[in-house]
Each structure stands twice: as structure tokens, then as C-alpha cells.
């Protein structure tokens with residue numbers, strides 16, 4: 567028996583967002599299920615922030631429908647109190663100190679956890695009495711992270727929340743996010759370019775490319791959907807021709823290719839041909855898929871199946 571589908575906290579149905587002549591999102595349909603962590607991935611300008619602005623009611627789509635908790639979020643206070651959108655460069659009134667910003671957030675979010683906020687402020691060593699606008703860039707990101715986590719909002723959106731954060735602080739963020747999520751599951755959407763850093767946190771991956779959904783899948787099946795094979799160029803090319811090749815590089819007489827597979831049989835077939843078979847990490851897969859789009863192939867060097875013959879050292 568299959569498990570019943572998890573209800574969606576947010577859905578986009580055939581959503582298009584245009585800014586004058588530029589189309590930032592086109593025909594996007596997706597759902598963010600209850601209690602999942604989704605990685606929102608894509609190149610610069612792909613449309614990630616725009617999608618979060620639509621989910622958080624900051625914008626109204628040009629066409630299509632956005633629903634959060636069963637209703638349109640735009641100017642809908644009942645819904646907006648349950649959405650926390652953390653983005654870079656959040657502005658605060660000049661006189662606001664860190665503790666004022668957190669006190670204001672505490673009034674907005676019904677699920678606010680003041681103890682968690684205080685713990686995080688201490689862990690990040692944030693100066694509670696310093697004006698927020700006088701904080702360093704990384705410290706400013708920390709304030710956003712404290713708010714995002716302590717809000718416990720049923721839909722929490724983090725738009726590249728790590729800007730300016732050092733590696734230690736980023737790891738603290740990931741660890742605290744996971745620990746708090748385990749105790750208080752909710753729907754979290756995280757946009758990032760540091761894909762491998764967050765890969766282990768993700769349950770779903772939504773990859774946007776030039777405003778369109780390129781991939782919308784659960785992280786586990788995605789990890790099993792491709793492998794990296796390495797070996798003599800000819801053997802790799804033969805194997806790649808029999809499968810869906812996503813990306814290849816050749817150096818000297820050896821090639822390395824990211825190839826879509828359908829299961830263990832394909833993996834065994836590669837090994838039987840003498841190829842080294844490794845799992846493909848999420849970042850490699852995302853880069854390979856993005857480079858495979860026709861538009862990207864027009865801009866980049868040959869990597870796709872059609873150009874396989876031309877790849878050489």
C-alpha cells in the first residue's frame with residue numbers, strides 16, 4: 567500500500583511572473599509539502615527570489631495561482647503570519663538594535679520561541695544592544711537566521727541566508743536548522759548556491775532554469791538517478807551512448823561522464839565494462855543538468871550527447 571500524499575502547504579499553479587518585457591518565471595507549477603526541506607536551486611537570475619516573493623505575498627503573479635495554507639498570500643494577514651521570509655539586505659529602522667528587531671519579530675509570529683532566539687543570539691555571539699544597521703554583513707545574516715528559526719513559521723523561506731557568514735557560522739546554521747526541524751517539523755525552502763553544503767539537509771530539490779522548472783524531485787531518488795563513470799575515453803563514450811549523458815570531460819585518453827541511470831543493473835553494466843562508478847553528488851548533477859539545456863549549450867563548450875564525439879583533450 568502506498569502512503570497517502572502529504573498535504574501541500576504551498577502550491578504554484580502555472581505561475582508566470584513578468585517584469586515589463588522580462589519574464590522571470592514562466593508556467594511554474596509545483597507544491598511544497600508539509601514538513602519538508604526543499605532546496606531551491608538555479609543559476610543567477612533563474613527566478614528563485616521571485617518565486618519566494620510570490621510565496622510570501624510580496625508580489626502577485628502575472629498569471630496563474632499561488633496558494634499558501636489554502637489561500638492567496640497577497641495582503642492576506644491570516645496567511646502572512648504563518649510565513650517567514652528571510653532575505654539578504656533586510657532593512658530595519660535606524661534605531662533598531664538586535665533585540666528590538668527580535669522583539670518585533672516575536673510580535674508577528676504566533677509560534678515564536680524566545681528561548682530559542684536567545685540561545686541562537688548567544689551561540690552566534692551577536693551583540694543584542696548594537697543597532698542592526700551597524701552590524702557586519704555576516705552578523706546581519708545571523709539576525710535573519712535567528713528570526714527564521716525562532717519564528718517556527720509553518721512556511722519558512724530562506725533566500726541565500728548565509729551571505730557574509732564564515733564557514734563555522736554556516737555549519738552552525740545548518741546544524742541548528744536540522745536540530746530544530748527534527749523537534750518542530752515545518753515546511754522550509756532554502757535557496758542557495760552552496761549546493762553541497764546543504765545537500766544532506768534536503769528532502770526535495772526544485773531546480774529552476776531561466777524561469778522554468780528543470781527538476782522537481784525528492785532528493786533521495788535524485789541521488790540514485792545518476793552516476794559518474796570514469797575510464798578509457800572510448801569505453802566511457804560507448805556507455806554514455808547507451809544512456810542519457812548529462813556531462814562529460816575528457817583528459818588525455820580518459821573520460822569522466824555524468825550519466826542518468828535507471829537502477830543497479832545500469833551500475834553493474836558500467837562496472838562490467840571496466841569503468842569506475844561513483845555516486846554523483848547533487849552539485850555535479852545540478853551543474854550537469856543546467857549545462858545540458860539547449861540555451862546553455864549554445865553558450866558553453868560542448869558537453870552534451872550531440873557533441874560527444876567532439877570532446878577531446
Ligand SMILES: Nc1ncnc2c1ncn2[C@@H]1O[C@H](COP(=O)(O)OP(=O)(O)OP(=O)(O)O)[C@@H](O)[C@H]1O
Nearest residue numbers: 585588589590608609610611612613614615616617
Ligand atoms: N523588479 C524587477 N524588475 C525587473 N526585472 C526583475 C525584477 N526582479 C527580478 N527581475 C529579473 O527577474 C530575473 C529573476 O530574478 P531573481 O532575483 O528571481 O533571480 P535569482 O534566481 O534569485 O538570482 P540570484 O541567484 O542571482 O539571486 C532576473 O533576470 C532579474 O533581473
